[in-house]
Amino acid sequence: MARAIYIHWPFCLAKCPYCDFNSHVRESVDIGLWERSLLADMRYEAELAGGEKLHSIFFGGGTPSLMPPALVARLLEEAEQLWGFAPGLEITLEANPSSVEAANFTSLANAGINRLSLGIQSLDDQVLRFLGRLHDAREGLAALDIAQKQFRRVSFDLIYARPGQTADIWEKELAQALSFGTEHLSLYQLTIEPGTRFATDVRQSKFTPLDDDPAADLFTLTREMTAAAGLPAYEISNHAKPGEESRHNLTYWRYQDYCGIGPGAHGRRGNKATQRHRKPENWLSAVERNSHGTQTESDLTAPEQASEALLMGLRLAEGVDLKALSKRFGIAQENLIIASRKILYSELGFVRMEGERLIVTDKGMPVLDALLGELVPAELVVS
């Protein structure tokens, strides 16, 4: 039973050089066709994972702020009919802070969006150009201002640990970001993903990514500053005033079920992992053919699910309840985490136990991937 749905809008005005998400640039989009197709894809999921009221809906992309507000309204209307809305339902939409899109914020709010996630990315014009963004700093702040008036809950993204970025520069930028009073911030370290233009640039030595050691210093600085400002990290890159966490994203990290519709969307339904066709045209024709856009639907074994739950859950400040996890997947606790390693890394201060919960400490978070490799037994991961 999924209580969260993710809706993917795959279109962007331009591809950002760092982004490896499923985004596409198209001359024109047949809105009518997309509406029919998304609705069909949604109905298919509702049939398989309905029955409980929705707690969160997330419009991601691509650039979902480019969707006509009427389409957003239509999709929400359908979702409500299919699942029903739980009280306090969170409906988030990712938006780019251009003036054109900001002009739509009022209609989006009227359509039902109650949380906006703004891709501000930086407060520095030069950096925004480096990141290939279409807006400048002033435009971004103006959009933020409108968003804060239109939506009760607003979050925005910043990208840091950029080439040559010093602690001084980041400290100033982050202090400014915290001064706007949003109760949620997503602060990502720049990573060079394979297949992106940045990956090519790095290969051709056009720029050098920031080294791990200074990046680790910036990570610590970020956690200290956000905590001091009352927005502590509740996940590796996400910071919120307690209670203002993204409920939808918590669904992923707590490894609960979610439906994913639209091109390239992933879902977890019972013990199944679902994925939609990535390319918009392929997804459309799949929906046309089958009334849904699923490309693969595969069974996950209990160990696979447990390893997924661990690698998602340990990202959270709250950690993972090992007893509950053991019960949920029928796997003994000693087979979830290598006991000797748990002791070793507790002694070294990377993890700690709080009751039944295994929690990664401030020291452990910046090396979480390595830590997972140490803690999670191979039998859980390697088939």
Next chain:
Amino acid sequence: MTELSLIRNFSIIAHIDHGKSTLADRLIQVTGGMTERELKEQVLDNMDIERERGITIKAQTVRLDYTASDGKTYELNLMDTPGHVDFAYEVSRSLAACEGALLVVDAAQGVEAQTLANVYQSIEHDHEIVPVINKIDLPAAEPEKVKAEIEEVIGLDASDAVMTSAKSGIGIEEVLEAIVQRIPPPQGDRDKPLKAMLVDSWYDPYLGVVILVRVMDGVMKKGQQIKFMQGGTVHLVDRVGCMRPKIEQLPELGPGEIGFITAQIKEVEQAKVGDTITLAKGGATEALPGYKEVQSVVFCGLFPVDAADFEKLRESIGKLRLNDASFTFEMENSAALGFGFRCGFLGLLHLEIIQERLTREYDLDLITTAPSVVYRLTMTDGSTQELHNPADMPDPVKIDTMEEPWIKATIYTPDEHLGSILKLCQDRRGIQLDLTYVGGRAQVVYELPLNEVVFDFYDRLKSISRGYASFDYEQIGLREGDLVMMNILVNNEPVDALSMVVHRSQADPRGRALCERLKDLIPRHMFKIPIQAAIGAKVIARETISAMRKDVTAKCYGGDISRKKKLLEKQKEGKKRMREYGNVSIPQEAFIAALRMGDE
């Protein structure tokens, strides 16, 4: 059988790449041993490794029928001998089966050290040696200079050396005539009890163990009950024949002849090289001279990279051993590497060959520990023991003296590299015995401890001489040395697979070099890792790997679970190729690094 006067048994002595195999191919071709179509290049070197490296590992023979200018048809038995010092004993047995040898020397490169070693062995066997100067059609060929060199260095009369180009087919008839006219026929008595030398043996999946023999006296026939005089076993001969090079069965092998037999033998181990074969009943009473038990000189541990492959390794080693009784193995359990085998080899090349065959033919990923030699320890209580594995080193206070094997090395080099070669030998505790110049070349003779040579002496020699120096050695026995056990500690825990016995004078530089290499090879962990080299409790070198600061996926949402999981899977697969030690994952390259420590 063939009349003794019409038999010629000969081997070919040559340095690698001087054209031995090509010449052999030509001889086979000209005498009609194989049609052009059948003649795969270099027929005699069967194994891939033999072909790639241009070396012969197993002795082989081929019988050629040649009608000479005197009108008579001769039976020529060409014995292809292993060409490396590691197989010196096998070479000596092959040579003992012949009456003469062709000494093939490259017209451009001249005499090399390996040629020298084999030619001296051949002379010791009273062989008639026919110098053949090959590759005379090369632009750089200087046959007259090479002739002079043969006379000066070896002391052979080279005035009637045969000039050939095996590649172009020049001078092949002349070689055949020289064999018939200059190499003496074998001797033997048909009426005496059977006495044959076991030259070599190998395992054939269809025939079982095939034995290469040289009949000295008497006759060998199918149906005979034969006895191995050293091995003591009795077998029934079920096939007698020769190689042309294809197998041809014959009614019998008479005195002076070389050929093969099969006798329902399951393991090559039973057929010891150099053994004397006689009849089970009424056989000879006296064995042929020269038999030696094979002894391993170099040891190393072989471990599967993936511990799950241990059974496969056991099986593969067993199979290889079917065909090569000269290496030994016993199970070993290393704290760092898990279960594996301690193997003994005739030398470094032999070690590499076995390792390569396991990797290649049996598709195994192996970790090879640093090679070590056999030390003899005299304990304070007067008892002695042999140390094959540094990990088994007893408490030093209980050791009175330690002895290590020494070799006499002959190095032959263009003189511009002499300086750096002398330095290399000096650095490796060498003692110079002799230094002579011949033309633009120098021949140096050094006594060297074998444990200094098993490291990377040969690689270093090749690199400082740009490949021009050649090297040969013989063992000269044990000598006492100031030897110490050097331990490598990673994160304060000794890693048994990296410990080694070194001379006290070498401990510091080697310890430093190894720590530096390990620092580069062991990935950063979440904590600081000290790497130390120590003798007993005394640390002689130290490096530190700083802690990893960042390794985290910044963005991870619903769609990324599968990707992140793949990352974790890869990480876990990667760990299988590492060994856990004191909470540190050490990649297999680190173990191999101990092998390849240059003194750069």
